[in-house]
Amino acid sequence: MSKIVVLGGGESGVGAALLAQSKGFDVFLSDQGQLKDAYQNTLAEHFIRFESGQHSLDEILSASEIIISPGIPEKNDIVKAIKAKGISLISEIEFAARYTDAKIIAITGSNGKTTTTLLTYHLLKEAGFHVGLGGNIGKSFAKQVLENTYDYFVLEVSSFQLDRCFYFTPDVAVLLNITPDHLDRYEYKFENYIFSKFRMFQNATEKTTCIYWADDEVIKQHLGRIPATQQKTISFSRPDASARINEQSIEFPDGILEISSAPIQGPHNAINMSAAILAAEAVGISLRDIKNYIGTFQNAPHRLEPCGHWNGISFVNDSKATNVDAVYYALNSFKQPIILIMGGVDKGNEYEVLDALIKEKVKALICLGKDNHKLESHFGPICPRIFSTDVLDEAIRKGMEWGVSGDVVLLSPACASFDLFKNYEDRGDQFKEAVKRVCHGN
Numbered sequence: 001m002s003k004i005v006v007l008g009g010g011e012s013g014v015g016a017a018l019l020a021q022s023k024g025f026d027v028f029l030s031d032q033g034q035l036k037d038a039y040q041n042t043l044a045e046h047f048i049r050f051e052s053g054q055h056s057l058d059e060i061l062s063a064s065e066i067i068i069s070p071g072i073p074e075k076n077d078i079v080k081a082i083k084a085k086g087i088s089l090i091s092e093i094e095f096a097a098r099y100t101d102a103k104i105i106a107i108t109g110s111n112g113k114t115t116t117t118l119l120t121y122h123l124l125k126e127a128g129f130h131v132g133l134g135g136n137i138g139k140s141f142a143k144q145v146l147e148n149t150y151d152y153f154v155l156e157v158s159s160f161q162l163d164r165c166f167y168f169t170p171d172v173a174v175l176l177n178i179t180p181d182h183l184d185r186y187e188y189k190f191e192n193y194i195f196s197k198f199r200m201f202q203n204a205t206e207k208t209t210c211i212y213w214a215d216d217e218v219i220k221q222h223l224g225r226i227p228a229t230q231q232k233t234i235s236f237s238r239p240d241a242s243a244r245i246n247e248q249s250i251e252f253p254d255g256i257l258e259i260s261s262a263p264i265q266g267p268h269n270a271i272n273m274s275a276a277i278l279a280a281e282a283v284g285i286s287l288r289d290i291k292n293y294i295g296t297f298q299n300a301p302h303r304l305e306p307c308g309h310w311n312g313i314s315f316v317n318d319s320k321a322t323n324v325d326a327v328y329y330a331l332n333s334f335k336q337p338i339i340l341i342m343g344g345v346d347k348g349n350e351y352e353v354l355d356a357l358i359k360e361k362v363k364a365l366i367c368l369g370k371d372n373h374k375l376e377s378h379f380g381p382i383c384p385r386i387f388s389t390d391v392l393d394e395a396i397r398k399g400m401e402w403g404v405s406g407d408v409v410l411l412s413p414a415c416a417s418f419d420l421f422k423n424y425e426d427r428g429d430q431f432k433e434a435v436k437r438v439c440h441g442n
Contacts, residue, residue, distance in 0.1 A: 008069025015140025109176025312405025
């Protein structure tokens with residue numbers, strides 16, 4: 001019996017362990033952190049061996065194949081030891097895809113992939129398709145492959161997951177954009193991150209529908225990596241694009257979607273909607289039906305999410321904006337004066353791309369983090385007002401002090417959240433609660 005080791009006992013890891021056991025493998029799961037009780041109980045109920053709080057190297061290196069959590073970096077000593085021994089090291093995505101005949105729509109990009117994935121899933125589900133949602137969002141893809149007989153899967157796929165995909169071949173492959181992100185995981189080399197994203201197309205055939213934003217400067221430089229057949233492009237400027245975006249509408253070969261009636265707004269969301277619609281059309285849903293379904297879509301939290309008003313000042317939670325380009329998209333979504341809250345763990349950010357928008361739209365900058373020196377140094381000469389704090393309530397009070405009716409206080413951090421919060425969801429949730437608490441107290 002071949003042995004599979006699963007490194008990481010989160011949602012994807014436990015799901016992969018269950019699927020591997022069902023396929024007859026001897027399975028061992030190892031997590032250096034503390035496994036949640038629910039996951040421990042699931043593994044115990046299925047008699048899957050596991051360890052929590054440590055990695056037993058000899059046990060791990062006795063595997064014929066290892067499924068690794070996307071949260072474990074390549075520079076980890078365990079990963080180095082696995083590579084040195086030449087053991088196959090793959091992601092849950094790669095493993096689970098071996099055991100399903102369902103058609104797969106896979107979506108990646110530095111920004112917008114969750115919104116696009118959720119909208120694509122919504123369109124297929126509303127159309128009556130038997131469809132699962134997974135990857136970097138929702139339930140374990142592997143567990144769904146084990147428990148269900150879905151005809152379609154819509155998967156959000158991160159660069160970390162793609163790094164360990166070798167034969168994964170989605171039927172519809174979507175690349176939204178590539179901007180510098182997670183460079184701390186890629187030796188601070190942008191080209192390494194670019195290569196990772198283009199792995200989405202590495203096994204594409206003439207039957208694969210390849211969808212991408214044709215105006216993205218990085219994608220344009222690497223078009224040779226995308227198969228020429230079955231390309232579907234999105235553009236603000238190209239007249240031959242499959243989805244042509246202007247201020248009022250998105251034009252498709254078989255019709256027009258008016259942007260004003262769309263459930264998500266902003267230029268970046270026009271790109272996301274275009275990608276989702278092209279993906280839905282690729283599996284047979286008509287634009288006429290899509291226009292009926294799209295109006296009931298509700299986006300995930302922490303993405304330009306309104307979360308309160310005080311004396312005419314609007315508060316908006318965009319905690320998911322963990323890189324510079326996401327903030328760029330957010331700033332472009334507002335015409336009102338903005339008081340911007342940024343900060344957290346810098347991931348090698350270059351802030352110059354924001355300079356013009358900061359000058360044009362931002363009346364004040366509030367830096368929220370343990371180390372705000374880089375933000376203060378860069379934006380000090382540009383922004384008329386800057387305040388620095390590591391206390392969320394102080395940030396909100398300062399926004400209330402500086403704001404007037406009609407202004408927007410926007411949390412759009414450009415940074416990871418781990419200095420003050422558990423994750424971006426925790427940051428966004430705490431922001432929403434603090435807005436209610438502080439504004440109510442005033």
